[in-house]
Amino acid sequence: MLLSVFKKFGSVSTRTLLRYRTNLQRSSAIQQGVLNISIFLISLLLLSIVTYLSVQGALVERMDDGLKQKMGLLVQQQSNSDSDEQYSSEPRTLNQVNFGNEFFLVFPKRDLESKKNRIFRKEGFSNKELDHDDDHYRLLVKHEDGLVFVVAESNDNDQEIMDIVVSSFLFNGLISLFFTTLLVIYLANRSYHQIRTIEHVLKHAAQGDLKQRIGPTDKNNDLAHVSAQIDTMLARLETSMSAMTDISANIAHELKTPISRLRHDLITALDQTEQGKDAMVALNDAYEESGQITETFNALLRIAQIEGGARRAHFTTLNMNDLINTVMDIYAEVAQDSGMSLRFEVNAQAESQPPLMINGDKELLIQMMANLIENSIRYCAEGTAIVIHCVSDGEQVRLQVSDNGSGIPEADREHVFERLYQGDRSRTDKRGTGLGLSLVKAIIELHNADITLLDNEPGLLVCMGFPTVS
Template sequence: MRSFYLKIAVIFSAILILFGLLVVTITMRASSDIAKEAIQKTNQDITAVLAKEFQPMLAKSFNQDEIEEKLTELSGKNPQFDFYLLSSTGYVKSVIPASKEKIALDQIALDTEPLDRFINGDPLPILASDPLNPDREKPFSAANISIMGSEGCYIYVVLEGDQFTQATAMITESYIMRGTLILLGVVFIISLVTGLFVFSNLTSRLEKIKKTVKGFERGQLNERIEVEGNDELSELSICFNRMADTLVENMKEIQKTDRLRRELVANVSHDLRSPIASIQGYLETIQMKGDTITRDELHNYFGTVLSNTKKLNSLIDGLFELSKLDAEEVTPNLEKISMAELIQDLVQQFRPIAEKREVTLEAQFPTNPNNLIEADIGLMSRALTNLIDNAIQHTPEGGKVTIATVESGQDFVIEISDTGCGISEEDLPHVFDRFYQADKSRSEKQGAGLGLAIAQKILHLHGAEVMVSSIENRGTTFRVALPGNGIPA
């Protein structure tokens, strides 16, 4: 019984059988009730007519033979009926047909309450006991009659007489039962075949789903369920496919994160090893020379140690800052700031550095440079500082770095362009990856490769979109689009 289809088939078959038996029982009972109601309504007035005919015969005497002769005559015309004369208390005084020997007339007393309700015109059908079969109730017709001055007696006609009951039972057991069972069998077979076909179609779809899920479980990550129709199974298939796509994407992201983690460890080790080795080397040299070291040598050694220490400190600060941004522990404190003023301050800050490298640093502003935006001035300054520093570091002597602010539709745009060596198409998608450097030689003069990653994280916190375009040997442009128009100052 592990097969879902077999379980459904067995349950469905059992339900069909029980339903069929219930239908047969209800149908036969309903047919019997309808027949009883119909025969009672059809012969409702028969006893009223008989009462008028028998009343003169029973007014002063009770001639059993004469009554039986008359009832026999009537019974011969209606063999399905049994005729009774009852006392006011329900005792049988006379009965036709001749099967009367089956009952002791002085021992049979019927409940007259149904007879009174019939005579009073209560709604039909009304059933009462059959003297010949006291455990069965049958449709009847009744009327009051006076017997030898005794009022409240009854003429009682059982409309399904003993012969009629026997004949009905025979017919029921033969024709009706056989026909009903045949019809039920045909309906059962048709319903069963149809149901099993439908269930087979449904379970076959479930089997496909199970097969795909098992394949996915075994590592066949490209397996997807074919969506058929527009029902619950289709929705299940769609949900599984979406879940599988999400899982595959998450796995790719995990693999990428793991790869970045390994690269991070390697890059951090590389960036830490060089300054630490330099610091260690110079300190060992100072220790070895002892008192023989000159003041100028000592000054140079300490300068180199200090430079490498600052580089280590910068790298550690960058890693710490990036980790906080990754963990979403940084919340920008938004305020209205003037981007023109911020950029002007940054230009003044970087101009000495640019001049030292013989690079021209220029700021360009729109016609209304006093527009404000909402930003965290500290974080925004940090992001733009990284972008400007990156542009200056990659621009050769005689080159130019331009910082321009423009209003473009719904965005406030900042463009930082340089005339440096540019970035190749192969490297361009990775410029914001941490520790990624297009220059594979990893010059000591360059940073650790965290600046652009930090800048991107900070700009994303402000809802900004940062894009980069570059042409080799012509230069690179970073474009930052801050959402919303500038707010007038």
């Protein structure tokens, strides 16, 4: 039965190894498995050697102790016997004390010259195979008072025990090697399929197909974790590429009109010059259009730089109240000139609380608040009240910028952060780049903050939350 299992295992293993030979040779699971098997076999060999020597030493020590006791009995019996007794150099059984498969000899020392007695010349313990017997013996020889005392005990039983120990270790080693190899092949085969799936998805991604996914798995291992990270990366990459495609289309669409106007103004100026007319108005219009185009490109470049994350190197600990006061100093008169009011609303309880501290880039945070205020000034009617409010809930510094103007329709709120999105242009004759709130969103994400647009009833309420620092 066991032989048939080994044969079947060998056949399956051979087919598997031939099928995946090239891939398994590069497989980290196979390499690690071979290393583990090698370490296991070396450890098992060392353990077997130590165990073998320990068992052998214990058996020899036990037998030597018995031989010493029997030698004492033999010497004592000889001293009590008649001194004229004839000694035989032939083995004979000691019937007085039953030692089992043993023999003893007592003969004159002069008989050591005999060829068959030469093995008894050296005192002490030794292992011998005697001529008269096929068994192996453990001998104890002692020379005393002109006599040679020999006590011998067969150690064939001990040798059988040692053979069993060796066979057990060999059998256990083969069984362990069998199951370990089977496990390594199974793990390598499983890893192979996972890696092939990953390679397939990455190959398609390299060719531009970002919709491929490795998918969830019921396995809980390193490859499953890496697969999940790859799927997350591909999803984000697909979103980014889609956004880039949309941005490119939007840029082409949005810049088509100002570039066409610029071309028209330049053609008009050229025609007026040829006709001897004053072309200054047309040239001023062309200058304004080129400035608008330059402003759009500068804003796009600034957003890209912010999204790159390099500005995090400029982060310092800032007091949000100080930033708001700086913005108030810049825009209070601007709002007043536009027929609006701008105020920083401070709660009485907030004045007694610790400063509202955050980590951030001072320049970008001022730019963020400036964009929100400029949007209100640009798109709201005269008499609009713009209010800045800031508090802390312990975990976040909550910054709010609100107005009581026309607000943003709820359907447009999820789109206003998109690049070049300008919503309903019919509400105002003032043209913008459509990048102001995109820049705000980029600054918010750089600071790991959040932003929400709500209805101020009437007007718009912009709520932002920044992580606090102690």
